[in-house]
Amino acid sequence: MLSRGYPIACILLFKMAIKDHYRIPKLDGLSLILLCNNAQMLINFRRDLILELIHTGAEVHCLAPDYTEAEISKLSEIGARCHHFYLVRNGTNPCQEIKSLFSIIKTIKKINADSLLAISSKPIIWGLLASRFVGIKFRSALFTGLGYAFTPDHQLKSKKLKIILIFLYRICLPIADKIIFQNKDDCHEITQACGLNPCKTLIIKGTGVNLQEWSYCEPFSRPLTFTLVARLLIEKGVLEFLEASKYLKALYPQVRFWLIGGLDSNPGSLSEAQIKEFTELGIVEWFGFVNIKEYLPSTSVFVLPSYREGVPRSTQEAMAMGRPVITTDVPGCRETVIDGYNGYLIPPRDVNALITAMRKFIEQPSLIPSMGYHSYQMALDLFDVKKINAQYLKLLSSC
Numbered sequence: 001m002l003s004r005g006y007p008i009a010c011i012l013l014f015k016m017a018i019k020d021h022y023r024i025p026k027l028d029g030l031s032l033i034l035l036c037n038n039a040q041m042l043i044n045f046r047r048d049l050i051l052e053l054i055h056t057g058a059e060v061h062c063l064a065p066d067y068t069e070a071e072i073s074k075l076s077e078i079g080a081r082c083h084h085f086y087l088v089r090n091g092t093n094p095c096q097e098i099k100s101l102f103s104i105i106k107t108i109k110k111i112n113a114d115s116l117l118a119i120s121s122k123p124i125i126w127g128l129l130a131s132r133f134v135g136i137k138f139r140s141a142l143f144t145g146l147g148y149a150f151t152p153d154h155q156l157k158s159k160k161l162k163i164i165l166i167f168l169y170r171i172c173l174p175i176a177d178k179i180i181f182q183n184k185d186d187c188h189e190i191t192q193a194c195g196l197n198p199c200k201t202l203i204i205k206g207t208g209v210n211l212q213e214w215s216y217c218e219p220f221s222r223p224l225t226f227t228l229v230a231r232l233l234i235e236k237g238v239l240e241f242l243e244a245s246k247y248l249k250a251l252y253p254q255v256r257f258w259l260i261g262g263l264d265s266n267p268g269s270l271s272e273a274q275i276k277e278f279t280e281l282g283i284v285e286w287f288g289f290v291n292i293k294e295y296l297p298s299t300s301v302f303v304l305p306s307y308r309e310g311v312p313r314s315t316q317e318a319m320a321m322g323r324p325v326i327t328t329d330v331p332g333c334r335e336t337v338i339d340g341y342n343g344y345l346i347p348p349r350d351v352n353a354l355i356t357a358m359r360k361f362i363e364q365p366s367l368i369p370s371m372g373y374h375s376y377q378m379a380l381d382l383f384d385v386k387k388i389n390a391q392y393l394k395l396l397s398s399c
Contacts, residue, residue, distance in 0.1 A: 028057035145310035185331030208388030237305030262289030324371035
């Protein structure tokens, strides 16, 4: 177990590294395209960045498929310009992918921007190729995680998908002027697989959290409540959480286990029937896709036994509100926990290890406020959205 002085040293070193990034440059005249596969993601995770960009003088164009009127309204209200392009998020049909490429080319030609930031797999691949064709001056890509194809398993489908993705990344990533990752493991894997020049890569840890919106509050411990917030995918460790909850509920019936998140079209999604096996027995309470700000104040311990992440935003939010965290010792997740300091790191896919970690908080509830406050301190130093966004602004000011 790490000594108590070491975590503080880690935080101080990181603060020194980002101090220079926190100076906000002016971006007058910059015209930037934010290209992503989901408009709601821009609203939930990139709203503060868009506001900062516009405040510093940039013109921001948000490209996403299948906008709703409400999404257009929310982005337009903060000064962004919305554009639609064709994309099937989880599709693998070559004809659909070619259609996506030409749709992006057509859309960005009309905008005539000078910079591109493509976020997540398909927008990175087709966005970079389209930007090369159109002649956009500065091209950047942001990996918020590598996805289930890069999550170790024994499924033939994911192995095939990984081979295809690496082939396409080898074609498109050399086009980028800068490739951003959220953790060093993802950076290393893609750099090695694609033979990238390390000078082209940059690590910006996490999306960041608005600390005014996600403010600290005393942990809730009566009844003691474990909460998992995620899309209901196998690789998020939902099954492990359900099994651990089943075991612990039999021993500690007063403890609550909350599951927050919606079903997904991803190939690794759980079914509603799988969740109901546990909810109908009163083991777990499932709230679906809801505003988690209403549930985190009543949470004692945040749990995310994921198999792989970028740096999970839900964990950053829980930390900002002062919750201890149980998560896995895997890329992305390990960036959020110093074992024994603000929570516990466990191996992935290990129900017994998850039970052991959860049981520590049940049997020693005094750990909750102390570890929760350490989470809050780490969020202040590492995941303040102003510090995170300042790094993006510095990058874009250099283009």
